[in-house]
Amino acid sequence: MIVVKDLEKTFGEQKVLKGISTSFEAGKTNLIIGQSGSGKTVFLKSLLGLHTPEKGTIAFNERIYSNLTPDEKRELRTEIGMVFQGSALFDSMTVEENVGFPLKMFTKKTPAEIKERVDFVIERVNLVNAHAKKPSEISGGMQKRVAIARAIVNNPKYLFCDEPNSGLDPKTAIVIDNLIQEITREYNITTVINTHDMNSVMEIGEKIVFLKNGLLEWEGTNKQIFKTDNEAVTDFVYSSELFKKVRKMYLEEDEG
Structure with a gap:
């Protein structure tokens, strides 16, 4: 499990992360979503230790990263797997x-x-x-x-994926999503996925963190996201007619 508390990150005079607090559970696919400039890439890199936040803490199974010795940080990195956007x-x-x-x-x-x-x-x-x-x-x-x-x-105990479906056709993207979810559950990994793919949200979004302007605007499951009345979320998610229809279907099921 990863627990984040009051995370802040600034570049020059621009504050990119503005006090984010959330958690990512083991055995679940945790997704970070948001528009370009929302802070999701900086957030992911902060979780990986590639950025050093000015404030706040990131704890890996109760081990606060900033409190670890260099040797302990190296040991933690051996517990982390990473899937890069371009496969690398x-x-x-x-x-x-x-x-x-x-x-x-x-x-x-x-x-x-x-x-x-x-x-x-x-x-x-x-x-x-x-x-x-x-x-x-x-x-x-x-x-x-x-x-x-x-x-x-x-x-690894922790798996981070940066846009794992980038450049893939929709059918292949679903196969990759399902594979990541299967492995996450099978090995009880804490998996965090940075994505803009709304099909991934629908298919495997067991925990979704929605960022806007460096703030945690909303969090919940893929079922809850289709029922929320948070305007920022609905503007982002339902920009296409397909997802508007999906939301209508979810709401009608509730009424039924």
Whole structure:
């Protein structure tokens, strides 16, 4: 579990995060959404330790990050997996080498142990006959699967995903969403996803944090978001006719 209290982050004279408090539970897919400039990317990078907030705390299972020693921070980072927006695979490495890279860098596993673990996670993300292929030889959807396999190969307690569906067609995006949710539940990971994909909100939004102008404007589940009367949320979510129809359906079900 990750607990955030009164988080503030400023760049120059611009305050980007303005006292955000929320929590992200283990075993659930937690989504951060909001318009461009809302602060969601800075928020995610602050959770990852890439930005240092001026005020507030971030606690990983009751360990306050800012209170940790350098060694304790390094240990915590071994518990974190990351899926980058562009997958960020090494072009010169095969799928097998990309997935095994964190184990070679951060563990003392033998080559045989690394291969066993790599084979397991590649199979877990449903990649078939891809071990020896380079990223340029596989599809965008398969590259995301490789990125997810690499992120979970070291058994992380926390998984962060930055726009995991970016560049994917809608059908493949749903497959990736479902895979992330399955892995989150299966391994009881605290998963935090930064996304603008409203289909992800509908499909896997077990906890949604909506930011606006650096503030936590609203939080709730994917079912609650279709029932809220928060004007900022409805303006953001129901900008398309499809989501207006979905909301109407949810409200009619309640009335029924």
